[in-house]
Amino acid sequence: MARSIILLLDSFGIGYAHDAEKFGDQGADTLGHICEWMAANRKNADGSPKYLALPNLAGLGLAAAAELSRGQKLVHPLSKDDSKVSGAYTYAEEISHGKDTLSGHWEITGVPVLFDWGYFPVQPKCFPKELVQAIIEQGKLPGVLGEKHASGTEIIKELGEEHLLTGKPIIYTSADSVLQIAAHEETFGLERLYELCKICYELVKPYHIARVIARPFVGTCAADFVRTGNRHDYAVPSPEPTLLDKLVEAGGSVYAVGKIADIFAHRGITKHYPASGLDNLFEAALQAVREAPDNSLVFVNFVDFDSSYGHRRDAKGYGEGLEYFDGRLPEMLALLKPDDLALITADHGCDPTWSGSDHTREKIPVLFFGKMVEGCALKPMATFSDIGQTLAAHLHLQPLANGTAAELR
The missing domain is CATH 3.40.720.10 (Alkaline Phosphatase, subunit A)
Incomplete structure (x- = not known):
């Protein structure tokens, strides 16, 4: 056949x-x-x-x-x-x-997708305050970094060291209907990152967001941070x-x-x-x-x-x-x-x-x-x-x- x-x-x-x-x-x-x-x-x-x-x-x-x-x-x-x-x-x-x-x-x-996805506005602090607060509370986080449109490779250079010091994950978006979360694979933990993305997947449903993406990275400083192959997408079916x-x-x-x-x-x-x-x-x-x-x-x-x-x-x-x-x-x-x-x-x-x-x-x-x-x-x-x-x-x-x-x- x-x-x-x-x-x-x-x-x-x-x-x-x-x-x-x-x-x-x-x-x-x-x-x-x-x-x-x-x-x-x-x-x-x-x-x-x-x-x-x-x-x-x-x-x-x-x-x-x-x-x-x-x-x-x-x-x-x-x-x-x-x-x-x-x-x-x-x-x-x-x-x-x-x-x-x-x-x-x-x-x-x-x-075909004959409806409009939800998108986050191109501005500083682009995520709704109530969404960010819910992510922090349900994820049991000390806070978050980023909250803006950004290149995934550039934002870990910019905020990766602060992430290592504070334990705050980096949340950002792009022109796509997406919420992305970058965190250090070893210090923050890969499974913890995945669990946080699952929480966010539920939280962004009212905003009609298509995907939440886990973006793990490794390295010791901005000069050597690199994303790993353990990306995981949580997509709407x-x-x-x-x-x-x-x-x-x-x-x-x-x-x-x-x-x-x-x-x-x-x-x-x-x-x-x-x-x-x-x-x-x-x-x-x-x-x-x-x-x-x-x-x-x-x-x-x-x-x-x-x-x-x-x-x-x-x-x-x-x-x-x-x-x-x-x-x-x-x-x-x-x-x-x-x-x-x-x-x-x-x-x-x-x-x-x-x-x-x-x-x-x-x-x-x-x-x-x-x-x-x-x-x-x-x-x-x-x-x-x-x-x-x-x-x-x-x-x-x-x-x-x-x-x-x-x-x-």
């Missing part, structure tokens, strides 16, 4: 969406701007530009999908011949109200059954790699493979594909493209991360069975050359591949849910509530 595999490159947009202006993102282009940055700033030994090289992704249709989305070719080819394509490619646009992680993933799996729920209800299996289980509130998950870092995530993805039985979905989120490169506006790191992923793709291709349908896609953009540090409203690549897929251009997808509907059809499930399945043959 059939299997499906989703390799989601978190934040890998391929050109601004039709409604990007509403989000302040008209002109954003994660892939296009990385190509331009690498060509302008990276050199070969002879001094010539060292272009972004993604031959395996190009072979699955990435350059062609980007041209379809952007209305023009990338500034340079991603391979020696971008015209040789073995995948079925296109792009998809988002109809969810936000450009956040949950909205993107839920819409891909058939549940999808209001409707997703592709994952439908598959498990039908007797199939969902093998979740990285933060996928957290994103779906551990619902519709058969087995979870925790991992962090591109190398470890790819190894876990390979393991999941080896172990996944027939009638299953392997769903992988490569979070580093978003958290380590996009939000940190690191175009070089993003480009080199893409090249690393591309270099390992043949290992994944070698594991595919004759009836497997694999997909490379994203959940939103996060242009590393854009102002600020937030996500960008972009179209996402849709690259279907496998032994049963013929190389061709597909119609552009009007909603991310067309992806989930296509996978549902491949897995012989009843149609999802949203989306139109693409014809791959």
Whole structure:
């Protein structure tokens, strides 16, 4: 029986969406701007530009999908011949109200977010006083630090030493619907941090916040503080059954790699493979594909493209991360069975050359591949849910509530 595999490159947009202006993102282009940055700033030994090289992704249709989305070719080819394509490619646009992680993933799996999340205002002391007081009281804390919008790496440099001295956790937010809590993994304690996040998850429900995220870190001072791989997301569950729920209800299996289980509130998950870092995530993805039985979905989120490169506006790191992923793709291709349908896609953009540090409203690549897929251009997808509907059809499930399945043959 059939299997499906989703390799989601978190934040890998391929050109601004039709409604990007509403989000302040008209002109954003994660892939296009990385190509331009690498060509302008990276050199070969002879001094010539060292272009972004993604031959395996190009072979699955990435350059062609980007041209379809952007209305023009990338500034340079991603391979020696971008015209040789073995995948079925296109792009998809988002109809969810936000450009956040949950909205993107839920819409891909058939549940667009057609309501507005709650957000904390961009101002000092951004959290309501009654919420902060409840966190302190129920968490039995001496107080809290932060209480503002901030970069997660910068705020631990700014307040980490005070946190060590006082025992006060650092609470902060971003442009997403989220409350994040940073605390030292050893002195504050990892389990204590998780318990505090569970308390906060309940406390933020009246504010319609999508996620509470535990952000543990280690180190002795601002110069060497670093976040660990023990992040944990406490996410609101999808209001409707997703592709994952439908598959498990039908007797199939969902093998979740990285933060996928957290994103779906551990619902519709058969087995979870925790991992962090591109190398470890790819190894876990390979393991999941080896172990996944027939009638299953392997769903992988490569979070580093978003958290380590996009939000940190690191175009070089993003480009080199893409090249690393591309270099390992043949290992994944070698594991595919004759009836497997694999997909490379994203959940939103996060242009590393854009102002600020937030996500960008972009179209996402849709690259279907496998032994049963013929190389061709597909119609552009009007909603991310067309992806989930296509996978549902491949897995012989009843149609999802949203989306139109693409014809791959």
